[in-house]
Amino acid sequence: MTFESLSLNPFILKALNDSGYTEPTPIQETAIPVVMEGHDLMASAQTGTGKTAAFMLPALHKLSEPPKGPGKGPRILVLSPTRELAQQISAAATKYGKYMRRAKCVSILGGTPYAVQNRLLASPVDILVATPGRLIDHLQRGKVDFSRLEMLVLDEADRMLDMGFIEDVETIAAATPASRQTLLFSATLDGKMAQIAKELLREPKRVEVASAQQRHENIEQRLHFCDDLAHKNRILDYLLRDVELNQAIVFTATKRDADQLAGDLYQQGFPAAALHGDMHQGARNRTLTKLRRGEIRILVATDVAARGIDVAGISHVINYDLPKQAEDYVHRIGRTGRAGASGIAVSLVSNRDGILLRKISGYTGQKIDAAVIPGLEPKPRMRDDRPRKDFSNGKPGKRRSPHEYKQGAAFNSKSTSANGKGRDGSRQGRDGQASGFAGPSERRMQERYATQSEQTRGNKRTNAQRPSGRSQRREWE
Numbered sequence: 001m002t003f004e005s006l007s008l009n010p011f012i013l014k015a016l017n018d019s020g021y022t023e024p025t026p027i028q029e030t031a032i033p034v035v036m037e038g039h040d041l042m043a044s045a046q047t048g049t050g051k052t053a054a055f056m057l058p059a060l061h062k063l064s065e066p067p068k069g070p071g072k073g074p075r076i077l078v079l080s081p082t083r084e085l086a087q088q089i090s091a092a093a094t095k096y097g098k099y100m101r102r103a104k105c106v107s108i109l110g111g112t113p114y115a116v117q118n119r120l121l122a123s124p125v126d127i128l129v130a131t132p133g134r135l136i137d138h139l140q141r142g143k144v145d146f147s148r149l150e151m152l153v154l155d156e157a158d159r160m161l162d163m164g165f166i167e168d169v170e171t172i173a174a175a176t177p178a179s180r181q182t183l184l185f186s187a188t189l190d191g192k193m194a195q196i197a198k199e200l201l202r203e204p205k206r207v208e209v210a211s212a213q214q215r216h217e218n219i220e221q222r223l224h225f226c227d228d229l230a231h232k233n234r235i236l237d238y239l240l241r242d243v244e245l246n247q248a249i250v251f252t253a254t255k256r257d258a259d260q261l262a263g264d265l266y267q268q269g270f271p272a273a274a275l276h277g278d279m280h281q282g283a284r285n286r287t288l289t290k291l292r293r294g295e296i297r298i299l300v301a302t303d304v305a306a307r308g309i310d311v312a313g314i315s316h317v318i319n320y321d322l323p324k325q326a327e328d329y330v331h332r333i334g335r336t337g338r339a340g341a342s343g344i345a346v347s348l349v350s351n352r353d354g355i356l357l358r359k360i361s362g363y364t365g366q367k368i369d370a371a372v373i374p375g376l377e378p379k380p381r382m383r384d385d386r387p388r389k390d391f392s393n394g395k396p397g398k399r400r401s402p403h404e405y406k407q408g409a410a411f412n413s414k415s416t417s418a419n420g421k422g423r424d425g426s427r428q429g430r431d432g433q434a435s436g437f438a439g440p441s442e443r444r445m446q447e448r449y450a451t452q453s454e455q456t457r458g459n460k461r462t463n464a465q466r467p468s469g470r471s472q473r474r475e476w477e
């Protein structure tokens, strides 16, 4: 199938051609005709499948027709759970709509001054991309005119539900014309999501692309068992020095750990920075720009902040802490292997992570193979009977790429391990200093590690504990 056969406006086709897209992705191929026919749609598609264009292209096509009524309010409204995702959606709207006369896109996100947003909302808008909390504020102040709204898109609706935004979404939907077309994109379409769809959509067509099992075939997943925090940090250090690593996102369970680990890595000489929800929007934007430009090689992030990050250079995702929710695992690893590239996802796990690992494997339908790094093997009690990948080249001093590992020379267990490390994992870093984390912050982290179980450490906010008030919820945007 070609984009031409989808009967999209020629200006959109020209922009797609500029983007270098030769053919629609499966979600675009199935969803675009349904939306162009005017149906409501509930679609299950993960980030990385081209889902943004699946709703943005037909939305822009709608804008190529004259508006149905007077006014200057938005004709398309897209709601997103996070600011980063909202920014990507706005960028996509600008990219695909660049040749169109009527495709002015405005973002209304938490963390940005109200005065600027008031000005934006007072001028004519075609596409409004917003996080629910901030949009509700403007709605309650009478600053948004939905009288000519034609399409409402709920992107990553499952995430909006998780983050406690669904009431806000329902309030916003109730303020839009009943005649609107509604599209809902979500990782899952059953359970509560089906209920929400029933309330907000009219006779929706259902589109599901690629099951959880089929996704991420281009991403090599593996795990390393870690004895304790010091061992984990040595493994992390080893992974981050892999010659194959272009850029990495390291996920931590808490914002505080993200800051601390990013600081430690920076001190170790890595171009590292943190990204989390406590940072001001300006700082988050600057960090993402630096990541895109390759100035930051290692981003240490929490789930919420990293959601929606689409940077082609991310070769590795490292789960420093496992996510509490299996869906988050899929979202995390989807930060690598973007647009058909291959990627590597490594999880650093302790022997307390068994339940989480089983939840993740159950959700993805894939078993994650355990791997060992010679010289950094876990203590025997950590071992299990599963086959392990061999990460040795049998020679000291040279690190092989994962592709070489796959071709697999036999592991000489007697040999000195890669990079000449000893069993205690100490080895020389770039600057000739012993690498690993030995500063005061390591001691602090070790103390915490010793007193808190890994699963509870930092995962203080369970679903039940997630903030319920809107002001608190904004923290999650």
Ligand code: AMP
Pocket (backbone or CB within 6 Å): 020, 021, 022, 023, 024, 025, 028, 046, 047, 048, 049, 050, 051, 052, 053, 310, 338, 339
């Ligand atoms: P998304 O799932 O919307 O986050 O998109 C994932 C990536 O795929 C983004 O970098 C898009 O620019 C890219 N993309 C979207 N549609 C296509 C297409 N038809 N061909 C190639 N790349 C695409």
